[in-house]
Amino acid sequence: xxxxxxxxxxxxxxxxxxxxxxxxxxxxxxxxxxxxxxxxxxxxxxxxxxxxxxxxxxxxxxxxxxxxxxxxxxxxxxxxxxxxxxxxxxxxxxxxxxxxxxxxxxxxxxxxxxxxxxxxxxxxxxxxxxxxxxxxxxxxxxxxxxxxxxxxxxxxxxxxxxxxxxxxxxxxxxxxxxxxxxxxxxxxxxxxxxxxxxxxxxxxxxxxxxxxxxxxxxxxxxxxxxxxxxxxxxxxxxxxxxxxxxxxxxxxxxxxxxxxxxxxxxxxxxxxxxxxxxxxxxxxxxxxxxxxxxxxxxxxxxxxxxxxxxxx
Amino acid sequence: xxxxxxxxxxxxxxxxxxxxxxxxxxxxxxxxxxxxxxxxxxxxxxxxxxxxxxxxxxxxxxxxxxxxxxxxxxxxxxxxxxxxxxxxxxxxxxxxxxxxxxxxxxxxxxxxxxxxxxxxxxxxxxxxxxxxxxxxxxxxxxxxxxxxxxxxxxxxxxxxxxxxxxxxxxxxxxxxxxxxxxxxxxxxxxxxxxxxxxxxxxxxxxxxxxxxxxxxxxxxxxxxxxxxxxxxxxxxxxxxxxxxxxxxxxxxxxxxxxxxxxxxxxxxxxxxxxxxxxxxxxxxxxxxxxxxxxxxxxxxxxxxx
Numbered sequence: 001x002x003x004x005x006x007x008x009x010x011x012x013x014x015x016x017x018x019x020x021x022x023x024x025x026x027x028x029x030x031x032x033x034x035x036x037x038x039x040x041x042x043x044x045x046x047x048x049x050x051x052x053x054x055x056x057x058x059x060x061x062x063x064x065x066x067x068x069x070x071x072x073x074x075x076x077x078x079x080x081x082x083x084x085x086x087x088x089x090x091x092x093x094x095x096x097x098x099x100x101x102x103x104x105x106x107x108x109x110x111x112x113x114x115x116x117x118x119x120x121x122x123x124x125x126x127x128x129x130x131x132x133x134x135x136x137x138x139x140x141x142x143x144x145x146x147x148x149x150x151x152x153x154x155x156x157x158x159x160x161x162x163x164x165x166x167x168x169x170x171x172x173x174x175x176x177x178x179x180x181x182x183x184x185x186x187x188x189x190x191x192x193x194x195x196x197x198x199x200x201x202x203x204x205x206x207x208x209x210x211x212x213x214x215x216x217x218x219x220x221x222x223x224x225x226x227x228x229x230x231x232x233x234x235x236x237x238x239x240x241x242x243x244x245x246x247x248x249x250x251x252x253x254x255x256x257x258x259x260x261x262x263x264x265x266x267x268x269x270x271x272x273x274x275x276x277x278x279x280x281x282x283x284x285x286x287x288x289x290x291x292x293x294x295x296x297x298x299x300x301x302x303x304x305x306x307x308x309x310x311x312x
Numbered sequence: 313x314x315x316x317x318x319x320x321x322x323x324x325x326x327x328x329x330x331x332x333x334x335x336x337x338x339x340x341x342x343x344x345x346x347x348x349x350x351x352x353x354x355x356x357x358x359x360x361x362x363x364x365x366x367x368x369x370x371x372x373x374x375x376x377x378x379x380x381x382x383x384x385x386x387x388x389x390x391x392x393x394x395x396x397x398x399x400x401x402x403x404x405x406x407x408x409x410x411x412x413x414x415x416x417x418x419x420x421x422x423x424x425x426x427x428x429x430x431x432x433x434x435x436x437x438x439x440x441x442x443x444x445x446x447x448x449x450x451x452x453x454x455x456x457x458x459x460x461x462x463x464x465x466x467x468x469x470x471x472x473x474x475x476x477x478x479x480x481x482x483x484x485x486x487x488x489x490x491x492x493x494x495x496x497x498x499x500x501x502x503x504x505x506x507x508x509x510x511x512x513x514x515x516x517x518x519x520x521x522x523x524x525x526x527x528x529x530x531x532x533x534x535x536x537x538x539x540x541x542x543x544x545x546x547x548x549x550x551x552x553x554x555x556x557x558x559x560x561x562x563x564x565x566x567x568x569x570x571x572x573x574x575x576x577x578x579x580x581x582x583x584x585x586x587x588x589x590x591x592x593x594x595x596x597x598x599x600x601x602x603x604x605x606x607x608x609x610x611x612x613x614x615x616x617x
Binding site for chain 1: 601
């Protein structure tokens, strides 16, 4: 088998392991909830469910089967991409998530682009320039230390309530996306720009930068053409982390700006203990996360030719 | 009371700090630099507010006219004034008092979950490094699975199972942080195990448990403590995020994240509601990060840039 195929099949196996792990964790979690699962589905201890209703619930969700059988049925359904049915929305989990996926993807993708663009610009402008660097470090430190829901609330206060440049809430169009994008992008950009700048400065100290300079390359050309590629490696490594932060941020920022999306669905599901929805989103997010991380690792091989020869 | 508290938190580093100082006595300035000092002072302030909010109340008697949960609808949504330096919220509660009393759950979640995650991660990582091939491999694959999906999802899953609340938020964040610590501890433990002094101890015939307690654990934990300090900020933000989503401490108890969630609905009426709890979170996180970086710089025996 060629090395790339072997590497990919190993990654695929790891992805499957992760999915199985996530599903198992979610299943175990569901069973750890104190009390009778049928009662939980009926709406908790406070809800007055008659024994007949509880019986019907047990019948419908297969709660009378031994736990091992329930687990097997659960995994079997997952394998057929059936995430089950929401306890509260009377709708399939896949349907609920699909409905909201567009809004969340637009939010996350825009914020990721903005975050990377901000980080790259800042790093390229300040690398190797002590005064600019000191200023930018201070700004980055503030951005990293600020939770994105506070950034969101401050942006709302200033730009929506006082200046009235952007709508206070709502999902219509790009205008409603600008502030959420900024709130999500700033903390990520802070970390990424620090790492990019460190990488750039290390690259600019290398002999090849001197060689390029001695051949008469301009400062901009050295930075963009020669140093940036070297700085890209640690940034790629951090991208997986940034992605996780982004997903976490989406949940919070959707709440701040009262936007529809997967984050809102999850928060409502956690509050209402709607386990099929929580489980479904956890498994789907684990899948996305694994796939994107595999893609990032593939990118490594594009950016750094040395990785292609290295033992995988 | 505060002085012994800070001294107690500083002791574990002392050996490392002293060793670092011995290594580079010439390069180290004796006078503490102003920014870390300021950060430490602020953190002590927050710590006192968390431990003894009542003491705070009596110190600033002029500013502190009512408790954090005293409702006064007649004075709702006022800006900063003589009796209410940070203004009042939608129920007329004093925002200054609520920010002071909100320090406890925030620090509890930040410090508590980091400590618990550090302890659990240490055991997990040591087991993975020293527990033999099968146990080690199994422990690391479990960590891989945990680390393969974003920590917020882990925390949400835990809260979905346990229900909302301060203690449950601590558990949730502990579980989401522990695998990261485990991975770091494992690497560090493998390095220490292969070091000459451990091999020498083995050759001298010391019993394994003694080598573990006297040589491996101390050398693994010192750098871990610094990493843990740097992690406290992350944990505080995670805790505040959970409570912003309504999954942390329950009302009417004040907490910075949930205060901001309530302020969200009154932004057009009073801007001060949005500013002070958020500033409290950010400044606390900043001070912890500065302290962590300073400790790291000292431990590594060089000046922080």
